[in-house]
Amino acid sequence: MEFGFDAADEDFRSAARHWLAGHLRGPYAEAAGLGGPGSEHEGVAARREWERELGRGGWIGLGWEAPPGAYGQRAATLTQQVVWAEEYARARAPGRVGHIGENLLAPTLLAYGTREQRDRFLPAIARGEELWCQGYSEPGAGSDLAAVRTTAVRDRDRDGGRGGDRYRYRVTGQKIWTSLAREADWCFVLARTEPGSRRHHGLSFLLVRMDQPGLIDVRPIRQMSGTSEFNEVFFDGAVAEEVVGGEGNGWTVAMGLLALERGVSTLVQQIGFAAELERVVGAYLASSETADEVLRNRLVRQWAELRTMRWNALRTLGSAQDPGAPDPGAPSVAKLLWGGWHRRLGELAVAVRGAAGSAGVRDWAPGLPYEDGLAEAQRLFLFTRADTIYGGSDEIQRNIIAERVLGLPKESR
Known part of the structure; x- marks a missing residue:
C-alpha cells in the first residue's frame, strides 16, 4: 500500500494540533508526559479529567467501525487516525487512562456485542466517563x-x-x-x-x-x-x-480483542520510543563514552530499526484495510519487533552512562525530576525487561507465526 497524507489529512492535522495547543493547559499541561508504560499510576486525577476533555472534543473513538458521530466521536479516515495519534504523542499529552475501553473493549462490542450493550457502554467510553x-x-x-x-x-x-x-x-x-x-x-x-x-x-x-x-x-x-x-x-x-x-x-471474543492490540496505537508507541531514543543519544553525546565505536554503532542500528518498524506498521495498517490480503502474522511480528527493540534501548540507556549506569537504582518519586536523567535511564532498563513477556511472550508470538503463517505442526502438549 502507498501510505501518504493528502490535503484533507493535513487539514485534519492542523485542526488536531490547534485543539491540543488550546486545551493542554493548567493541570493538563502539568500532567504532560505522565502515564506512559511503567508509570500508568502517575497523575491519575488530572488524566481522568483529561479523558473527559477529549470526550467533549469528540476525539475518543475515531477508529470505531461505527457511523461517524453515532456515539459522539468525530469522523476520521485511517490516515487521519494516524495523524491524530502522531500529533497527540508529539504534544506530549497525558497518557490515556481510557485507552483500554476505547481501543479494546469498544471495538469488541462493535464486533460481538448486542445493540443494547453497545448503546449502554460505548457512549460512556466516548465521553471519557467510564474507564x-x-x-x-x-x-x-x-x-x-x-x-x-x-x-x-x-x-x-x-x-x-x-x-x-x-x-x-x-x-x-x-x-x-x-x-x-x-x-x-x-x-x-x-x-x-x-x-x-x-x-x-x-x-x-x-x-x-x-x-x-x-x-x-x-x-x-x-x-x-x-x-x-x-x-x-x-x-x-x-x-x-x-x-x-x-x-x-x-475464547473467540478474547482472541478477537487481542488482535486489536496492534494498530494505530503502535504508531503512538513508536513516537514515544523516538523521544526516548533521542534522550539516550543525548546522554551518549554528553558522556565520556563517545569514543566507544561499538556503542555508537548500536545507537545507529537502534535508530535504523525504529524507522523500519514505522514503515512496517504503516504497511500493516494498509493491509488490514484490504480483506483480500489478510496478514495473520502481522500482530505477532509487530510485537516481536518492538518488544526486542525497546528492551535493547533500555540496555543502551544505562550503557551510555558507563559505570554510573550500573549502580543501584536511585530513589525517585512521581513529580520529582530525574537527577541527570540517570534514574530515568535505570527505570527504563528495569521496565523494558518485561517488554518481551507481557502482551504475549516472544515464544508465544513465534508459535503463532509458525502455526498460522508458516503452517508448521502445532507444539505437542
Whole structure:
C-alpha cells in the first residue's frame, strides 16, 4: 500500500494540533508526559479529567467501525487516525487512562456485542466517563491464556424490569498484572462458565463492575523499578450481568480483542520510543563514552530499526484495510519487533552512562525530576525487561507465526 497524507489529512492535522495547543493547559499541561508504560499510576486525577476533555472534543473513538458521530466521536479516515495519534504523542499529552475501553473493549462490542450493550457502554467510553481494565492474565495463565481458572457460576435473577428472567454470574478467582484496576469502573473478565471444561472450551467474556465492596479486592504490585502500576484483582462472588458473544464463546471474543492490540496505537508507541531514543543519544553525546565505536554503532542500528518498524506498521495498517490480503502474522511480528527493540534501548540507556549506569537504582518519586536523567535511564532498563513477556511472550508470538503463517505442526502438549 502507498501510505501518504493528502490535503484533507493535513487539514485534519492542523485542526488536531490547534485543539491540543488550546486545551493542554493548567493541570493538563502539568500532567504532560505522565502515564506512559511503567508509570500508568502517575497523575491519575488530572488524566481522568483529561479523558473527559477529549470526550467533549469528540476525539475518543475515531477508529470505531461505527457511523461517524453515532456515539459522539468525530469522523476520521485511517490516515487521519494516524495523524491524530502522531500529533497527540508529539504534544506530549497525558497518557490515556481510557485507552483500554476505547481501543479494546469498544471495538469488541462493535464486533460481538448486542445493540443494547453497545448503546449502554460505548457512549460512556466516548465521553471519557467510564474507564475499563482487562481481566485476562492469572497466576499460571499468562501467555497460556487458555489455562484460566477464574470461574463464573450462573444463577437466575428474576427481574421483570428487563423483560422477565435473565442470567447473571458470580465470578470467583484471581487476575494479575491488571493495569488501571484501581481507577477502572469496569473490567472485562475471561472466566470459565462451564464446570469441568478445559483449555479453550467453556469460557465466557463477562463485564464486571469494579465498585463491589467486599466482593472485589485490588492490590497493587510493587516492582523492582519501584513503581506499582500493575495490580492483583481478587473476585469473591462478584456479580457480572453482561456476557459478550454468548455463553461459552469467550475464547473467540478474547482472541478477537487481542488482535486489536496492534494498530494505530503502535504508531503512538513508536513516537514515544523516538523521544526516548533521542534522550539516550543525548546522554551518549554528553558522556565520556563517545569514543566507544561499538556503542555508537548500536545507537545507529537502534535508530535504523525504529524507522523500519514505522514503515512496517504503516504497511500493516494498509493491509488490514484490504480483506483480500489478510496478514495473520502481522500482530505477532509487530510485537516481536518492538518488544526486542525497546528492551535493547533500555540496555543502551544505562550503557551510555558507563559505570554510573550500573549502580543501584536511585530513589525517585512521581513529580520529582530525574537527577541527570540517570534514574530515568535505570527505570527504563528495569521496565523494558518485561517488554518481551507481557502482551504475549516472544515464544508465544513465534508459535503463532509458525502455526498460522508458516503452517508448521502445532507444539505437542
